[in-house]
Amino acid sequence: MVDKGNKKVEVLSNVVSSQFNIHSSFGGVVPELAARSHLEKIDLITKKALKDSKLKLSDISAVAATSGPGLIVCLSVGVNFAKAISISLNKPFIEVNHLEGHALSPKLSSKLNYPYLMFLISGGHTQFLIVESFGKYKRIGTTIDDALGEAFDKTAKILNIGFPGGPKIEEWAKEGDENRFELPRPIYHRGGCNLSFAGLKTAVLKQSQFVKNKKDKHDLAASFQKTIIQIIKKKTQVAIEEYNKKIVNNKNLIVVGGVASNKSIRKNLKEVCKKNEFKIYFPEVKYCTDNAAMIALVGLEKFKRKQFSPLNSEIKPRWQLDTKAKFLKGAGVKI
Ligand code: KG4
Ligand code: ZN
Numbered sequence: 001m002v003d004k005g006n007k008k009v010e011v012l013s014n015v016v017s018s019q020f021n022i023h024s025s026f027g028g029v030v031p032e033l034a035a036r037s038h039l040e041k042i043d044l045i046t047k048k049a050l051k052d053s054k055l056k057l058s059d060i061s062a063v064a065a066t067s068g069p070g071l072i073v074c075l076s077v078g079v080n081f082a083k084a085i086s087i088s089l090n091k092p093f094i095e096v097n098h099l100e101g102h103a104l105s106p107k108l109s110s111k112l113n114y115p116y117l118m119f120l121i122s123g124g125h126t127q128f129l130i131v132e133s134f135g136k137y138k139r140i141g142t143t144i145d146d147a148l149g150e151a152f153d154k155t156a157k158i159l160n161i162g163f164p165g166g167p168k169i170e171e172w173a174k175e176g177d178e179n180r181f182e183l184p185r186p187i188y189h190r191g192g193c194n195l196s197f198a199g200l201k202t203a204v205l206k207q208s209q210f211v212k213n214k215k216d217k218h219d220l221a222a223s224f225q226k227t228i229i230q231i232i233k234k235k236t237q238v239a240i241e242e243y244n245k246k247i248v249n250n251k252n253l254i255v256v257g258g259v260a261s262n263k264s265i266r267k268n269l270k271e272v273c274k275k276n277e278f279k280i281y282f283p284e285v286k287y288c289t290d291n292a293a294m295i296a297l298v299g300l301e302k303f304k305r306k307q308f309s310p311l312n313s314e315i316k317p318r319w320q321l322d323t324k325a326k327f328l329k330g331a332g333v334k335i
Contacts, residue, residue: 001293001296001297001299001300003300003304007107007111009108009297009300011108011293011296012052012053012054012055013048013049013050013052013053013292014286014291014292014293015045015048015049015052015292016286016289016290016291016292017041017045019033019034019037020163020164022034022037024162024163026163029071031071031073031074032073034071034073034074035071035073035074035076035077038074038077038078039077042077042078042081043081046081046085049292057085057089058089060085060089060091061091061092061303062086062091062092062093062094062299062303062308063082063083063085063086063089063091063092063093063094063299064082064093064094064095064096064295064296064298064299064300064302064303065078065079065081065082065083065093065094065095065096065295066078066079066095066096066097066098066101066295067079067095067096067097067309067313067315067316067319068097068098068315068316068317068318068319069097069098069099069124069125069316069317069318069319069320070098070124070317071317072315072317075315075317076315079095079315083311086311087311092303092308092309093308093309093311093313094299094302094303094307094308094309095309095313095316096295096298096299096302097298097316097319097321098290098295098319099120099125099319099320099321100135100298100321101290101291101294101295101297101298102118102120102122102256102257102294103118103120103129103131103137103254103256103321104294104297104298104301105256105283105287105288105291105293105294105297106254106256106281106282106283106287107297108283108284108287108293108294108297109283109284109287110281112252112254112281113250113252114131114132114133114134114250115130115131115132115133115247115250116130116131116250116252116253116254116281117129117130117131117239117240117243117252117253117254117278118130118131118253118254118256119232119236119239119253119254119255119256119260119269120256120257121147121148121149121232121255121256121257121258121259121260121265122147122148122149122256122257122258122259122290123147123149123150123153123164123257123258123259124147124149124150125143125147125257126142126143126147126148126149126195126197127139127141127142127143127321128140128141128142128193128235128236128239128242129321129322130243130246130247131254134301134305137321137322138322138325139320139321139322139325140192140193140239140242140243141192141193141194141195141235141238141239141242142194142195142325142328143194143195143196143197143329144187144191144194144195144196144328144329144333144335145196145197145198145329146196146197146198146201147197148195148197148228148232148259149164149166149257149258149259150197151197151200151201151228152164152165152166152169152228152259153165153166154201154204155169155201155204155220155221155224156168156169156221158204158205158208159172159208159211159217159220159221161217161221164258166258166259166261166262167261168221169221169224169225170225170262170263170264172217172218172221172222173218173221173222173224173225173226173264174218174222175218175222176215176217176218176219176220176221176222176223177218177219177222177223178219178222178223178225178226179223179226180219180220180222180223181207181210181219181220181223181224182223183200183203183204183207183223183224183227184199184200184203184227185200185227185230185231185234186198186199186200186231187335188230188231188234190335191335192238192242192335193235193236193238193239193242194235194328194335195231195232195235197228197231200224200227200228200231204220204224207220207223208220225262225264228265229264229265229268232265232268232269233268233269233271233272236253236269236272237272237276240253240272240273240276240278251276251277251278251279252278252279252280252281253269253273253278253279253280253281254280254281254282254283255269255280255281255282256282256283256288257288258288258289258290259288260282260283260288261285261288261289266282
């Protein structure tokens with residue numbers, strides 16, 4: 001990535017090496033296989049990124065890598081590789097919070113000023129945060145159990161329609177009757193803009209006993225997606241009200257993370273924003289799911305501020321954007 005000045009950047013390359021084939025037969029990510037594949041691919045990907053961008057290693061000003069949150073075995077591969085390049089070139093190493101990459105991802109294609117409200121919906125996280133400025137985050141809501149992408153993936157696994165589940169559910173839902181199955185909406189009327197999806201997943205599992213043919217699969221996928229949309233429309237409304245209590249100007253919502261590629265979700269959240277006179281921003285679809293460009297953008301912002309990381313910095317598997325936010329997961333948690 002190159003800084004073009006005036007808040008503009010140019011993405012010279014954005015290589016994505018997907019591991020879907022490796023994990024698909026398991027219906028979820030297998031950490032050991034993921035780590036091995038990271039190791040096998042990382043130098044090839046780096047070579048391809050250099051080739052695509054027509055650069056030499058020595059042209060690089062700094063090296064940024066995701067240091068958390070996530071699977072320690074996978075994060076270590078990228079961080080150690082980045083540190084090695086940084087030592088050999090004598091250029092700064094910059095650790096990046098993966099979630100901060102999502103938080104900045106709409107800026108890859110649109111001009112967007114701070115502050116703004118962020119709805120992060122990915123495979124590992126589901127949170128509402130107020131992005132006050134670069135590096136300043138206030139969490140106002142979170143899932144108290146499963147992440148939204150996880151709920152999509154598990155439902156697809158129950159229906160046996162493939163991995164990753166999100167795009168499959170979206171596809172199957174198109175031809176289904178969304179009113180066929182009645183599913184619960186956990187903590188719909190309470191808990192502020194916190195969310196919960198575990199009960200919904202269990203309900204899908206129970207209903208799956210009635211799934212005998214293709215039509216039933218379409219109907220359950222459609223009913224699941226409809227229920228999800230009802231939940232997130234309501235919770236987005238609550239989050240907007242919370243945001244309005246704190247911030248008078250800049251009525252902007254960004255919806256980011258893998259699940260933000262879903263077209264029905266986009267359409268429905270646009271309606272909520274219109275009603276509330278909020279502007280809504282989505283990243284381009286290629287920047288919704290995990291990608292290098294959004295990590296480079298955070299790296300660039302930190303580079304400009306000289307926020308370099310020491311070479312003995314540790315991996316941070318549980319790195320949160322709002323470090324003061326309470327841990328809200330598990331039985332007996334008060335929301
Ligand atoms: O942001 P991401 O690439 O990885 C994490 O940081 O977790 O998100 C991956 C998640 C997966 O759970 C995947 O099923 C979901 O995003 N996803 C979708 C769609 N495309 C990807 N969920 C719903 N509809 C989609 N079209
Ligand atoms: Zn992600």
